[in-house]
Amino acid sequence: MESEVRDRRQAAGLSQAALGAALGVSRQTINAIETGRYDPSLILAVRLARFFGSTIEEVFHIEDND
Amino acid sequence: MESEVRDRRQAAGLSQAALGAALGVSRQTINAIETGRYDPSLILAVRLARFFGSTIEEVFHIEDND
């Protein structure tokens, strides 16, 4: 799954660690999402979208087959 | 997490099994989501929202603490 997390995080001037801390997850989790190693849970996806003042559908680009 | 899945499924005149089949998951998974036993994955949440012609944020009501 592709996402705009990296772009939006960098636009906010935050490190992966800082974003993780702001959302209550580890920096490795942010890294894994940005590098596509796995998809976030629904709850974390909502937190990310809200943090960026956006919606899940805008932040995460979900294809038909994943 | 509360959701409108049950209401929207019934409005569509579908059984849990029929909805599961339409989305490629088991009827138990639909049941578990409707009864709140667990939250769907992000991908399944997107599939459900799209199936109902809506957005994740509209179908799933996600509080601050989950």
Add this chain to the structure above:
DNA sequence: CAGATATGTAAAGCATGCTTGTCACATGGA
């Protein structure tokens, strides 16, 4: 009554999400 359909739930097992700890590498500043 018997059979079909819909729902709720449980157990076991596998897949995925997330944690902490750790190592490695790159870059920039004193």
Add this chain to the structure above:
DNA sequence: TCCATGTGACAAGCATGCTTTACATATCTG
């Protein structure tokens, strides 16, 4: 150079999502 910061990745372990199988209950219809 040395040190701090940022990033990528891996392993082990725990939590959660989803599967199949199975059992129970309720309702409806013949």
